[in-house]
Amino acid sequence: MSDQAIDVGRVVEAVRSALPGGRPAALHEPSFGGHEWQYVKECLDSGWVSYAGEYVNRFESMLQDVTGVKHALAMSSGTVALHMALVVCDLKPGDEVLIPALTFVATANAVAHAGCIPHFVDSDIGTLGISPGRLEEYLAKIAEVEGGMCVNRQTGRRIGAIVPMHTFGHPVDMHALMRVAAKYGLVVIEDAAESLGSLYENQDLGNFGRVAVLSFNGNKIVTTGGGGALLTNDDELAKRAKHLSTTAKLPHKWEFRHDEIGYNYRMPSLNAALGCAQLEQLPSFLERKRMLAKRYQHAFADVSGVDFFVEPSFARSNYWLNAIMVRRELAHDFSARDAILQALNDAGFMARPAWTLINRLPMFEDCPTMDLPVAEEIERRLVNIPSSAGLVEPE
Structure with missing residues (x-):
């Protein structure tokens, strides 16, 4: 399916609406507000x-x-x-x-x-x-x-x-x-x-x-x-x-x-x-990052074709990097993921994909490897979006 199956404009607007002020943002910047x-x-x-x-x-x-x-x-x-x-x-x-x-x-x-x-x-x-x-x-x-x-x-x-x-x-x-x-x-x-x-x-x-x-x-x-x-x-x-x-x-x-x-x-x-x-400042960082994750979860609730990745049921995550996932049926190749990456970065919201699978890097390509259908799927589907703790303030 082509990258036109997802309205990348709505993805950009979801990110913008989740960020107070809607300003361009880096992927993850440090916060220096203490001693x-x-x-x-x-x-x-x-x-x-x-x-x-x-x-x-x-x-x-x-x-x-x-x-x-x-x-x-x-x-x-x-x-x-x-x-x-x-x-x-x-x-x-x-x-x-x-x-x-x-x-x-x-x-x-x-x-x-x-x-x-x-x-x-x-x-x-x-x-x-x-x-x-x-x-x-x-x-x-x-x-x-x-x-x-x-x-x-x-x-x-x-x-x-x-x-x-x-x-x-x-x-x-x-x-x-x-x-x-x-x-x-x-x-x-x-x-x-x-x-x-x-x-x-x-x-x-x-x-x-x-x-x-x-x-x-x-x-x-x-x-x-x-x-x-x-x-x-x-x-x-x-x-x-x-x-x-x-x-x-x-x-x-x-x-x-x-x-x-x-x-x-x-x-x-x-x-x-x-x-x-x-x-x-770690307690404050954790609070703000979980607040940001909730804002993203709300912003993406009605965006078709993508889902915000939420923590497993047994976990309480620090949400170090927030991620959205292209729906499985739209991710037969990298085109939908790459269209989202292009649109977000063009709009000033730094986004990146998951890492290239390590077994495909030249220095590790001869190492033993099991079949990797899920890792390959995640690579095709995942996009990280701005996640700095400083993007939101504690309530």
């Missing part, structure tokens, strides 16, 4: 701008309070946090790691940095994340457990872990996924880069796997400019991650001794100072 200037200036005035400063510890403590996770380690990016998670969970070079094909490339890059092989799996239309049911059916065909280790019968390699990514802040069905992981002896590492503040059955994401990671890039719900964090409730894992991420340096007042190859992955104090001010 950002004060904390960064204090950091500069003190001279502690590297990771040894007071603000790093403060930021980590605040993250622990916000997420309910026992240990939070501030890192220089979400990608390095995921790499570190794979390393401390004893993933070895040559191991396969199950990740969604529909994700940001950093998920796959971190797997490759660890010397592992991304193994792409399909998504669920109701969460946009990994489908536990389809995954279980797939593993029953290609995998077996030998001595507590999951082995891919087709490649002979160990499948060591699964990385659910909570897409645009919407939680994966974690209880169902954890059952599949337990059945096949897989370590669960949550890629919660986009989902700070989101809840699965009233529990903060980051508490379900052995370890989880967050991102604080400039476009995230809370930003440190660039940065990430590793979360875990495992004392020994946290201790090892902190040691490795600080160049594996042994504590001493003046000597530089290192006991293994480490990484310089810790977050600088300047970034942490910004993050502390941002975390203080």
Whole structure:
């Protein structure tokens, strides 16, 4: 069916009507309305701008309070946090790691940095994340457990872990996924880069796997400019991650001794100072983003051919990026999606599609991949629309 099946003008007007003032808007901009200037200036005035400063510890403590996770380690990016998670969970070079094909490339890059092989799996239309049911059916065909280790019968390699990514802040069905992981002896590492503040059955994401990671890039719900964090409730894992991420340096007042190859992955104090001010405003950011989602849901209720994507029934999402979906019967190809993208961007409302499926990128096209009908459907149907917390004010 052609792109004329959808009135793209009505789509543009729905976005315009949902935004107070109807002004052009970027996809996701940071909001700096708290103590950002004060904390960064204090950091500069003190001279502690590297990771040894007071603000790093403060930021980590605040993250622990916000997420309910026992240990939070501030890192220089979400990608390095995921790499570190794979390393401390004893993933070895040559191991396969199950990740969604529909994700940001950093998920796959971190797997490759660890010397592992991304193994792409399909998504669920109701969460946009990994489908536990389809995954279980797939593993029953290609995998077996030998001595507590999951082995891919087709490649002979160990499948060591699964990385659910909570897409645009919407939680994966974690209880169902954890059952599949337990059945096949897989370590669960949550890629919660986009989902700070989101809840699965009233529990903060980051508490379900052995370890989880967050991102604080400039476009995230809370930003440190660039940065990430590793979360875990495992004392020994946290201790090892902190040691490795600080160049594996042994504590001493003046000597530089290192006991293994480490990484310089810790977050600088300047970034942490910004993050502390941002975390203080997280409740307001979450309130405003959910308000914006409700406005979009109302605005799109009568627009034919598209639907606003709403959180799963078991979740309370941060709605990091709002999304509309072209109706399935109108999305046999990319024409309807692309017509909407063109119209919105021409009108000054920044919009983007979902990521190109990672298995189609040249560096990953030879990696193992299950059939991906749902991920391919989402790619054809989904459009992200302006989602900044600053677009609305709390009531």
